[in-house]
Amino acid sequence: MLNLTTGVFKCRILQRLWVSIILIILCSSCTVLQWRSSDQEIQEYFAKKEIPTEISYFEIDSLDLKIRVQQIKQSENDINIVFFHGSPSSLSAWNGYLNDTTFVKKAALHAIDRPGYGYSNFGDAMTSIDTQAKVMSQLLDYYDLENVVAIGSSYGGPLAARLAYENPRVKGVVMISPAIDPNNEKKIWQSRFTQWWITRWLCPTGYRVAGDEKTVHAQELALIADNWDEVTVPVLHIHGDIDDIVPYENVKYTKEVFSDIEIITTPNTGHEIAWGRPELMKPLILKFMERVFVE
Incomplete structure (x- = not known):
């Protein structure tokens, strides 16, 4: 015994x-695993690259919301590129573009922490794409940004496109691996852990926000689907043909709903092309910008 x-x-x-x-x-x-860098870390990173950068916060009191914005304004052109990340992520996902001298010379660069991520009300999800787009539209007006190219990856893709619907300052849209087709929204089983009360508290904050967005993403896309034909600016959709997160079939949807759409397939690439394969994305974006502002 x-x-x-x-x-x-x-x-x-x-x-x-x-x-x-x-x-x-x-x-x-x-x-x-929060996918974010502090203001000081960002400043130190870009100081080593010898690229001056500014960090500011755009506030909407009615929503008790504070949005972090990183800006690099070295270009003499009156073009503005605004970057929207996917989920989970933060504005630092675009470091490879913000420290590229070609982009720095081509346009003023603005990277945004979407609501709930980075240092934009971290942990408080804003699951409505329409509301996020309205917030970003106010941000464009506040900073008085003209000739905007809105670039979004994954969840940021439909947000960038919706921003073009909301604000005429947007002259072109680039969507990289966008999750935009409400009928082709892939379920990620891992996101269930962010929704069960018994496991939610174990998940990193950024993943909880991503799970909150993912749970209602198809419904939110359906709510704005009827307005895509009102987006008349040029739209570039770049997608990897072996994307296992956002199905490649999304290209069929964008081809149907946008009036001025160019689709580029990157062979043998997955979902991570925005941050994992910038050497493929950068020439495509630059060529698109030439089309938008030369034609």
């Missing part, structure tokens, strides 16, 4: 030890 009791006791100790280890790992993940 003594041996049995001792064995059970040791087993419980081991179980608690493993639970403690898992919790430590998860808590560490909550710190590391």
Whole structure:
């Protein structure tokens, strides 16, 4: 009996030890896997690149909302590029573009922390694409940005396109791997953990926000689907043909709903092309900008 009791006791100790280890790992993940950099970290990063950058916050009191904006304004052109990230992510996902001297010379660059991410009300999801677009439209007006090319990756794709519907300052839209077809929205089983109360608290904050968006994304897309034909500016849709997050079939949808659409397929590439393959994306974006502002 003594041996049995001792064995059970040791087993419980081991179980608690493993639970403690898992919790430590998860808590560490909550710190590391937030996909964001502080203002100071951003300033230090770009100082090493010898690229002056500004960080500011756009506030909407009625929504108790504060949006972080990073800007690089070295160009003599009156063109503005505004970058919208996917989920989970933050404005730092666009570092590879913001530190590119060709882009710096071509246009003023603006990267945005979407609501709930980075340092824009971190953790408070804004699941409505329409509301997010209205917020970003006010942001364009506040900073008085003209000749805007709105660039969005994944979730940021339909947001960039919706912004063109909201604000005539937008002259062109680039969507990279956009999740835009409400009838072709792929379910990510991992996002269920962000919705179950028993596991939600274990998930890093950025993932919880992503899960909140993902849960209603198809419905939110359906709510704005009837307005795509009112987007008359040029739209460029770039998509990898082996995207396992946002199905490649989304290209069929954009071809049907936008009046001025160019679709470019990048062969043998997946969902990560915006940040993982900038060497492929940059020439396509620059060529698109020439089309928008030369024609």
